[in-house]
Amino acid sequence: MRVRDVGEFPLIARLGGIVGRRRVDVVVGIGDDAAALDLGGEELLLLTVDSQVEGVHFVLDRIPPRLLGRRLLAVNASDIAAMGGEPTHALVSLVLPPELELDWLEELYRGLGEEGDRLGAAVVGGNVARSGDGVVLDLTLAGRVPQGELLTRAGARPGDAVLVTGTLGGAAAGLWLREHPEADVPYRDALLTRHLAPTPRVREGRAIAASRLATAMIDLSDGLGSDVLHVCDQSGVGVRVYVENLPLTPGVPHVANLSGRAPWELALYGGEDFELLFTAPPSAADALRERLAALGTAVTPVGEVLPPSEGRWLVLPDGRPVPLEGRGFTHF
Ligand SMILES: [Mg+2]
Known part of the structure; x- marks a missing residue:
């Protein structure tokens, strides 16, 4: 069986079944917009990750890199927002072909910085690796939400x-x-x-x-x-x-x-x-x-x-x- 035979959402459920061992601090695990973790204190930590892949999410010469940088952070921030939270810290994993123009990458980071400033989130780390083919941009975003204000996909009631x-x-x-x-x-x-x-x-x-x-x-x-x-x-x-x-x-x-x-x-x-x-x-x-x-x-x-x-x-x-x-x- 291939990945494409399973379908995106059954795939996520299947993989969650393999690694979904619970720690007591996991309030929400795999399967919502973001994970929610209770590390003590008055707020929950939110974590989410999303990627932008050349040829799947964008075509290199058809989106200005600055907008792509904004978009990379924005789509993740949307998942933090869906839990009722606000974004705080980001990690960026770059998988890049060696011939990529440096100007393009710097423009991408300017967009990332602009969106971060707008949302109050800071990029605090990341990783760079060589790509065999195409650009892959992966962003992990942390956020926070006060205890008692967390919203998930569960909780809707008949009549709502x-x-x-x-x-x-x-x-x-x-x-x-x-x-x-x-x-x-x-x-x-x-x-x-x-x-x-x-x-x-x-x-x-x-x-x-x-x-x-x-x-x-x-x-x-x-x-x-x-x-x-x-x-x-x-x-x-x-x-x-x-x-x-x-x-x-x-x-x-x-x-x-x-x-x-x-x-x-x-x-x-x-x-x-x-x-x-x-x-x-x-x-x-x-x-x-x-x-x-x-x-x-x-x-x-x-x-x-x-x-x-x-x-x-x-x-x-x-x-x-x-x-x-x-x-x-x-x-x-
Ligand atoms: Mg979502």
Whole structure:
């Protein structure tokens, strides 16, 4: 059997079964957005790791290295945000072909430094190794969250509202615009930025966690249609998502129109928006909306949590329910 035969998420579960021996300080181990460790004191330590691989995540001459550096830190910070935490320290592992331009690498590090300054995180170490083929950038990020404010993918309860920050579909639309530079659509630059240099919702994640009103949270990296199912799996619940309620990034309907897809398909399955999806009792939704409005970020209810026996559903614009299936990005 090959790695590709197993699939990304079963692979993670399988490997976790091999090394998942528990220490008493492991609050959350393999299978959430980040690990959470109780080392004593009033805060939990959060740890996550993510890579950017040439040919898989980026094409060397199609993303400015400065933006790639920002992105490398941003995608990791999004996972820390999903636990309700803030990022603090980063380690960077570089696997590089010897002929790589030094200017490119220094620009990458300028971007990394800029994003670190913006998020309050410092790069404190790393490693360099020779690559046989292509650039591999790997970043490990530590963060912290106060005890009692940790949010995981587990914890959603039937009757909770499903809420998302910001807007969806913008990253997928930006990716399409990269591939169709001749297309004339409004909000073009904003969509390209959503794709190339996403903004992790760290302040929003902290505000949601500090409110202690939310029950579960995840960041939207693979696409809402896939990521919400992780919350269902970990929480042991069903869900109903209303396609018409998905908040669209400005310009997404134009790109959808040109690319022959429905706007909601980009929002549901496009991935890489790095917004936060969270659940909370309906009675808490207004308070959460106000807290995030103070940060200039919209919160939109997109569905509701169901008892597990009621299943997982997508309600189409014509009101027809169809089974919700994970169709977001997976590596294998
Ligand atoms: Mg994540």
